[in-house]
Each structure stands twice: as structure tokens, then as C-alpha cells.
Amino acid sequence: MTIRTRTTAAVAVGALAAGAVAIAAPAVAEDKQPDGERGRIVAVQPLRTLTTKQDVARELAAAGFKTGEVRYGVDTYQLVYRTVDPAGRPTVASGLVALPRGGARELRTVSYTHGTEINRTDAPSMWRDGWAVGPALTYASAGFAAVAPDYLGMGLGPGPHPYLDVPSETTAALDLLRAAREFAPRTGHKLDRKVLVTGFSQGGTAATGLARALAGGTDEWFRLGALSPIAGAYDARRELLPIIGDLEPPINTGYTAYLLVSWNRLHHIYDQPSDVFEVDGIEQLFDGVHAGPDLADKLPPTLDLLLTDEGEALIDNPTGPFAAALAVHDATCTGWTPRAPVRLVVSGGDEQIRPGHTTTCQAAFAARGVRASIVDAGDLVFNGSTHLGANIMGTADTARWFRTL
Known part of the structure; x- marks a missing residue:
């Protein structure tokens, strides 16, 4: 949960990308689409291709992220897809899909949910800077399919962002997974059904919310493969x-x-x-x-x-x-039982997320007989913030762990 104070251009939705006006909110929101339409692709925009692993390493290093898990070049795409708003009404959202240029045809999938942003152009699929895409590039270059939702009201999604609303973060993340599964064969890939779930700060509770949905069988295909949220505000x-x-x-x-x-x-x-x-x-x-x-x-x-x-x-x-x-927000670790490995990643010196968040989550899982380890990723200070540093160190650590599973 960090509000970056760098300058960002104020850009209206209609000017964000060619064709954005064609997916404006009213026309979609008035559709009475069946539930089966959730996750259907509305539009695909190829973004940047980082041809070699050296290209990825340079991009990550420039953004302050670690490069130890870089294995492949990466192709990135912006997907606009059908989902629902907090009231369950049809809408659209956008998100980033990053795929390795090499490796297996069938890819294990990582869902990464991002931290607090207030400007819609700072969402991952807008690629305004390396911070927004660093985690997705890390996982894709390590050989995974990386899926990073912008959330409702961010990127090309209409309306204001329902900040810290776990139910809509969950539906946006799940429906992007569905869209990514539909899209992957166009690139010669298919997605494994087990999803490795992670996220940072605001995205920490979004990640535990998504993991709960996957573990509960909300989707007919995807299942929870592992959970490793970073510096989440669980309490x-x-x-x-x-x-x-x-x-x-x-x-x-x-x-x-x-x-x-x-x-x-x-x-x-x-x-x-x-x-x-x-x-x-x-x-x-x-x-x-x-x-x-x-x-x-x-x-x-x-x-x-x-x-x-x-x-x-x-x-x-x-x-x-x-x-x-x-x-509701503080219940993402309670009342469900993960049947997959769980780690809770923290930074011991985090100035924003106190240790109690993570111990509360750990205790909730323990009450269900689940052993969730707490991993301290270290106290890197980035742009004056150990909390921001937790995203960098936690992403590197989580990518290493996911590769061992």
C-alpha cells in the first residue's frame, strides 16, 4: 500500500490507447451478459517485447528489481476483458499478461496483484514505468506465465477504483486468469490449472482473497497451486x-x-x-x-x-x-483451508506494515491446521521506503520459491 509521489501525466480514459473509447463503460455495463461471459476477451494490445534475457535484466535493474531469476526474454500484452463491478453488474477491466520467450509450451501461471496506485496509468498494463511491470517481468522471465490485473477502475477499466475492496479485487484477478487462459493458445502456449498466487501490499490481501476463491473451487479450471503474498495488510x-x-x-x-x-x-x-x-x-x-x-x-x-x-x-x-x-477486508486469511504451500513474506523493518498483520494471518491459518511460514525478505530501502523495498526483495524471493515447487 504505497502512494508514489512521482509526477504522472493526468490522462483521461479515452486517450489512453487507440480504441479505448470503444470499450467505454456505459455500453458494456448495460449488457445483461451471462456469468459465462466473465473473463471473455474484449481486446488485446501487444505491448513491449524484450527479446533476450539481457533485455529483461536491463529493464529490471533500471527499475530497481533483482535479476537473479532471469532466464528468458519476455512478450507482454494488455488484455481488456469482461468482469463484474462490486455490485455484480457487467463491466470491463484491463490487465497485463507476460509470457516467456522460450521454455515449456504449458506454463505454470503466477497471479501478481499490485500495491496502491491512484492514477489509472500507473497500473501494470499501462507500462508507464518499470515499477509497475517489474514483478510480472520477473516471473515471466523465470519461465512462468505472469498475469497482473490492473483492478477495476485502473488501466482501461471505467469508473473510479474501489480501493481495498477485496471482493472486486478477487473477481478482477480471477476473470483476468480466465482471459489469459483464452489468450495463451494464440501465442502457442497453454496454462497449467494450478495458479501460484502472490501480490504486494494492497495486493497482499487481494492475493489471499484470490487464493481463497481458487481453493474454494470458484473457477471450474483453475486451482490454487501455492500462495506467497508480500507485505499484506491482513489486519x-x-x-x-x-x-x-x-x-x-x-x-x-x-x-x-x-x-x-x-x-x-x-x-x-x-x-x-x-x-x-x-x-x-x-x-x-x-x-x-x-x-x-x-x-x-x-x-x-x-x-x-x-x-x-x-x-x-x-x-x-x-x-x-x-x-x-x-x-470483510480483514477476513482473507480466515475461514478457509489452503491445500497448497503457503508462505507469508515480510520485511522486518517495514515502516507501514507491522508484524502483527502477518502473525494474525499465520494464526488464522494455524487454527485450520495449516502451517504458513513467515519469511523475512530483508530491509531494502527503495526511494526512502522499506515497504517499497519489500516488493523488490519479496518478488525475487517468491520467484525463487515458485521455481522450486
């Missing part, structure tokens, strides 16, 4: 909200505002912005067009200056629909 109510105000600005106020705005759209936790925000114009920041620098310019440095008394009370003591939504 946001007890481990994140109590410290969120202590994080550096604009991370502190950015996370808080993003969460409240997004969940109000989904669950109606306040009547009007002035009920919870002292500052005008907060909701407009989270439209998928604004970027990190906009948050730094607009948001005050502390929660005291951002939130009204009602807003502070909501964060300090969640009640009502907000508490109910937190309970």
Missing part, C-alpha cells in the same frame, strides 16, 4: 488504522482519504464530504486521473488537519458500515 483494523496517522505525509493522509472516499462510494459511510473531511475537494483527488504530487499539494500533513471529529472517531473506533467493510 487493517488493529494493525494499520492505529498507526496510520504516524506515517509520513502524504502517505498518512493519502491512505486515510483514499480509504474513506472509496468505501463511502461502496458502503455509504458518510452523507457528505464535510462530515469527515476538514478540507474541500478531497473526493476529486481519487478519480483515477490525479497523481501522487496532487495529493502532496492538496492534503494537509496530519490527520488532525484532514479529518473532522466525526472522521477521526471513525478511524479511531470504526462502527457501522465502515466496521463491517473492515471485517
Whole structure:
């Protein structure tokens, strides 16, 4: 969960790529497509080809990622596919599929769900920088089919992003797997049915949500092969909200505002912005067009200056629909039993994700008789953040582990 504060161009959906207007939200959302349409491909756009493993290594190194698992060149594609919104209505989403240029015809599949972004062009399939695609390139170059959903409302998907909404993160990730399975034969490949699931930060709980769905037989073909989420916020109510105000600005106020705005759209936790925000114009920041620098310019440095008394009370003591939504978010490790290897990857020095997140998840699995190991990937500092470093080190470690399975 990290809000990057680098400059990102503000680009409207219709200008993102040729043909984007043809997949605008209203025409699709009004379709009464059957459930069997979920995961069907709407459009495919070839992206970059990194012809050799040296090309991949250069790309990864430039983005700060490790190169030890590089084995092949990589072909990348943007898929636009049919899925459902948080209310179950038909919509479309986009995502990245990265395939190795060599190796086996039948590929083991890695699903990687990304961390917090506020600008839709920072999603993996938009390839604005190496950070967004680094994990997918790592897994594909190691010989896997890498599948990285943009999430709803990111990339070419219509509407605002339903931030930290595990149910819609799960459907977006699962439906991209279905689209990737349909697409793979066009490249001479097929996908193995067992999915190796990982993700970082926001994508950590998205990964455990997807793993739960796969383990529960939600899809007729895909099954859970292994789970290795990285620095996930599995216990946001007890481990994140109590410290969120202590994080550096604009991370502190950015996370808080993003969460409240997004969940109000989904669950109606306040009547009007002035009920919870002292500052005008907060909701407009989270439209998928604004970027990190906009948050730094607009948001005050502390929660005291951002939130009204009602807003502070909501964060300090969640009640009502907000508490109910937190309970859903924080339940991705509970109530199900993985029948596949599970590791929980952390960085011991992570300034944002405390150890309690992971021990809570581990304990939930242990209560079901599942031994989930905790792996400390080390304390790499990237762009001033050990949390960001966890993605780099955790991706390298997870790629190595997946190759041993």
C-alpha cells in the first residue's frame, strides 16, 4: 500500500490507447451478459517485447528489481476483458499478461496483484514505468506465465477504483486468469490449472482473497497451486488504522482519504464530504486521473488537519458500515483451508506494515491446521521506503520459491 509521489501525466480514459473509447463503460455495463461471459476477451494490445534475457535484466535493474531469476526474454500484452463491478453488474477491466520467450509450451501461471496506485496509468498494463511491470517481468522471465490485473477502475477499466475492496479485487484477478487462459493458445502456449498466487501490499490481501476463491473451487479450471503474498495488510483494523496517522505525509493522509472516499462510494459511510473531511475537494483527488504530487499539494500533513471529529472517531473506533467493510477486508486469511504451500513474506523493518498483520494471518491459518511460514525478505530501502523495498526483495524471493515447487 504505497502512494508514489512521482509526477504522472493526468490522462483521461479515452486517450489512453487507440480504441479505448470503444470499450467505454456505459455500453458494456448495460449488457445483461451471462456469468459465462466473465473473463471473455474484449481486446488485446501487444505491448513491449524484450527479446533476450539481457533485455529483461536491463529493464529490471533500471527499475530497481533483482535479476537473479532471469532466464528468458519476455512478450507482454494488455488484455481488456469482461468482469463484474462490486455490485455484480457487467463491466470491463484491463490487465497485463507476460509470457516467456522460450521454455515449456504449458506454463505454470503466477497471479501478481499490485500495491496502491491512484492514477489509472500507473497500473501494470499501462507500462508507464518499470515499477509497475517489474514483478510480472520477473516471473515471466523465470519461465512462468505472469498475469497482473490492473483492478477495476485502473488501466482501461471505467469508473473510479474501489480501493481495498477485496471482493472486486478477487473477481478482477480471477476473470483476468480466465482471459489469459483464452489468450495463451494464440501465442502457442497453454496454462497449467494450478495458479501460484502472490501480490504486494494492497495486493497482499487481494492475493489471499484470490487464493481463497481458487481453493474454494470458484473457477471450474483453475486451482490454487501455492500462495506467497508480500507485505499484506491482513489486519487493517488493529494493525494499520492505529498507526496510520504516524506515517509520513502524504502517505498518512493519502491512505486515510483514499480509504474513506472509496468505501463511502461502496458502503455509504458518510452523507457528505464535510462530515469527515476538514478540507474541500478531497473526493476529486481519487478519480483515477490525479497523481501522487496532487495529493502532496492538496492534503494537509496530519490527520488532525484532514479529518473532522466525526472522521477521526471513525478511524479511531470504526462502527457501522465502515466496521463491517473492515471485517470483510480483514477476513482473507480466515475461514478457509489452503491445500497448497503457503508462505507469508515480510520485511522486518517495514515502516507501514507491522508484524502483527502477518502473525494474525499465520494464526488464522494455524487454527485450520495449516502451517504458513513467515519469511523475512530483508530491509531494502527503495526511494526512502522499506515497504517499497519489500516488493523488490519479496518478488525475487517468491520467484525463487515458485521455481522450486
